[in-house]
Amino acid sequence: MDVFVARQPILDSQGHIHAYELLFRESMDNYFKSGDGDSATSSLISSSFFLMDFNKLTMGKPAFINFTANLLREGMATLLPKNQVVIEILEDVEPDPEVVAACKSLKEKGYQIALDDFVFRPDYRSLIELADIIKVDFRATQSYELQALIKRLNELNIRFLAEKVETLEEYKKAKDFGYGLFQGYFFSKPNIVQGKDISSNKLNYLRLLQQVNSPDVDIDKLEKIIRADISLTYKLLKFINSSAFGLNSQISSIKQALTLLGPKEVKKWASVIVMGKITDGKPDALAIQSYVRASFAEKLSAKVGLGSMDSNAFLLGLFSLIDACLDRPLAEILQELPIEVPVKNALLGQPNGYRYLLELIIAYEQGNWSVVNRLLNKFSIKEECVPQYYLQALQEAHELNQ
DSSP, rough: OOOEEEEEEEEEEESSSEEEEEESOOOOHHHHHHHHHEEEHHHHHHHHHSSSSSHHHHSSSSSEEEOHHHHHHHTTTSSOOTTTTTEOOOOTTOOOHHHHHHHHHHHHHOEEEEEEOOOOGGGGHHHHHSSEEEEEEEEOHHHHHHHHHHHHHHTOOOOOEESSSSHHHHHHHHHTTOOOEESSSSSGGGGOOOOOOOOHHHHHHHHHHHTTTTSOOOOOHHHHHTTTTTHHHHHHHHHTSSGGGGGGSOOOOHHHHHHHHHHHHHHHHHHHHHHHTTTTTTOOHHHHEEEEEEEEHHGGGGGTTTTTTEEEEEEEEHTTTTTHHHHHOOOHHHSSSSOOOOHHHHHTTOHHHHHHHHHHHHHHHOOOHHHHHHHHHTTTTTTTHHHHHHHHHHHHHHHHHH
């Protein structure tokens, strides 16, 4: 059975990843034929915990997983490790005696409980008193009610999560209201500062990325770029002298290190280091998401007719959030980057093969399965390869961020 699992980051008030919500479909057929939440969650549990490396899927963070009333009554949640999940109770679950009893049992066993798409109702009090987290749709709820909820339930030890937060303004507003957790893609939007230039060191990092993704990597050019930055030099030598490579002798020169690593490992190393540098002061989710997109794009490139252009596809994914990283208009940034015109055009929204690839990746990571299905059909892509590539990209990101 094909397992489509995507994840959405949940950030704390410092911009650090607190958890992930897992989004699931058995297959594209399942998306259109079945709205069965019981089946969806059951399959998610069996696939993510029993078939996949769950720790790599969530990078060691807790996972929010949706539960229906039936699954709560059946005790399905107890199949999951209590320290790795948050039991998310869907908004249509009625607080009948059986459901409340099941939730009390989970609390006694040490599970965390979240209430999804919460709207206050007096008859929900029994579940509210068991909740650790309350999720509120920030866009569908009036401002006065967003604040009133916190005041009304202030005496309870509950964390409030603002979901569907899509802009930096909404994020700041939610923080001001007293929300401590945030879900949405606000962190991927730039906070444009007019007249702000890319600093010389950041431009150097971007040139490094362009060079390591060149079809014909020039070791001498790479060495020159790395030598100009003492931090890059230190990190490269520390990386190759680590126990992971099991070398018998220490490496003392940049060229020697680059030659021993080889193009593939150099590209991975440079991508993680550089994205960490240029996203300094930004939510850590931004650098992670950039790398996942890059790796996912590279693996999918041949499937959308880009043939041997996997290095361009990698840059497409890596630079797809560059405006948010640098807080500058994307068009201005791309003028300064030595990447191929079709990639630049795709990043700017112009339709071509690279643009369709990026749309597929964004739709998948957001769990927008109808768009995923349309693009899979457009390119006659066998759906079973897509979740495999996504999970491989997540695992690479997990390993490189250890």
